[in-house]
Each structure stands twice: as structure tokens, then as C-alpha cells.
Amino acid sequence: MTFSEQPLRDQAVPPSWHSRFAFFDAYGPPADPPAREAMKHLSFGQRIRLTFNPLAFFFGPIYFAVKGMWRKGLMLFGLTVVFNALLLALNVPSSFDMAIACGVGALYATTANYAWYLHVRNDNRSWNIFEGMTRSKAE
Incomplete structure (x- = not known):
């Protein structure tokens, strides 16, 4: 099957x-x-x-909020703000902006599908954005 x-x-x-x-x-x-x-x-x-979820890639925290996963969307948004503040403090050249934005979008896109699965199937309301995205300890 x-x-x-x-x-x-x-x-x-x-x-x-x-x-x-x-x-x-x-x-x-x-x-x-x-x-x-x-x-x-x-x-x-x-x-x-x-x-990979293209809607999450383009809309990020808005996508998570609309799907009811506002906790994870808020955590991802917070990480994005902290990451951008760090880049600003380090005076990273603006020529890297597009690559950095794509990387942040990819983070949203790669966590969205399994996060929504957990949200619907297990009624998961966790703040952990990487739940299920790392290898389990019992390998």
C-alpha cells in the first residue's frame, strides 16, 4: 500500500x-x-x-496565523527580528539582503507543512517551530 x-x-x-x-x-x-x-x-x-510550502515562503508569519498556528508564526517572526537586528548590528552589506530574505523564507516554507500536520492531527499548540524537523534521538 x-x-x-x-x-x-x-x-x-x-x-x-x-x-x-x-x-x-x-x-x-x-x-x-x-x-x-x-x-x-x-x-x-x-x-x-x-x-516546501510556497505560501509560507512568501507570506511567512501571516500564513502561520491564518492556519491557526499563530504561536509558531510569532516565534518565527521573533527569530527573524532578532536575526535582522544582529545583521544590522554587524553591518552586513545590503547586497546580501536578497539571499538572507530567501533563507528566512525557506525557514518558514520548510517548517509549515509538518507544523500544520501536527496542528490538525495532534491538536498541537506548541511554540516549538522545529518540532519534527530534527532527527529523533532513538536512531
Whole structure:
């Protein structure tokens, strides 16, 4: 049975998210070994769809707030403000602004999908933005 054939328990999830939720149900967090192994067998487009959220990339904390994950959005926004203040204090050249902005957007985009999965499936209201994004200790 492939991950897209797994039964979906939550009917409130939009159809475009069914395959993502089924994958996370079957293999766990994206950084865990079973999920990493399963991702090796997916196409490039499927891997990107599971691990990158373009709306979160462009809208950042607004996306998190609209999805109901305001705690994580607020934490990410706070980290962004601290990071930008540090860069300003270090007098980083403005020519690096676009690269830095893309990096911050990528942080939002790569944490959004699994964060929303936890929010919907487990009623997760944690402030931890990296939950499930790091390898578990029991490897």
C-alpha cells in the first residue's frame, strides 16, 4: 500500500493536503529515518510538495496565523527580528539582503507543512517551530 492509499481520518483537511497527511501518518516526521528513506523513492516534485510550502515562503508569519498556528508564526517572526537586528548590528552589506530574505523564507516554507500536520492531527499548540524537523534521538 502506498502512502497515498492510506485512509485519512480528518475530513477537514483540504484534498490537496491528503497525500501529505497520509505520508506523515505512514512515515512520521520528515527528518526521521523511515520518512527520509521513503522520500528517496518519490519524484523530485513529490519531495518538494511534502517539504516546501510556497505560501509560507512568501507570506511567512501571516500564513502561520491564518492556519491557526499563530504561536509558531510569532516565534518565527521573533527569530527573524532578532536575526535582522544582529545583521544590522554587524553591518552586513545590503547586497546580501536578497539571499538572507530567501533563507528566512525557506525557514518558514520548510517548517509549515509538518507544523500544520501536527496542528490538525495532534491538536498541537506548541511554540516549538522545529518540532519534527530534527532527527529523533532513538536512531
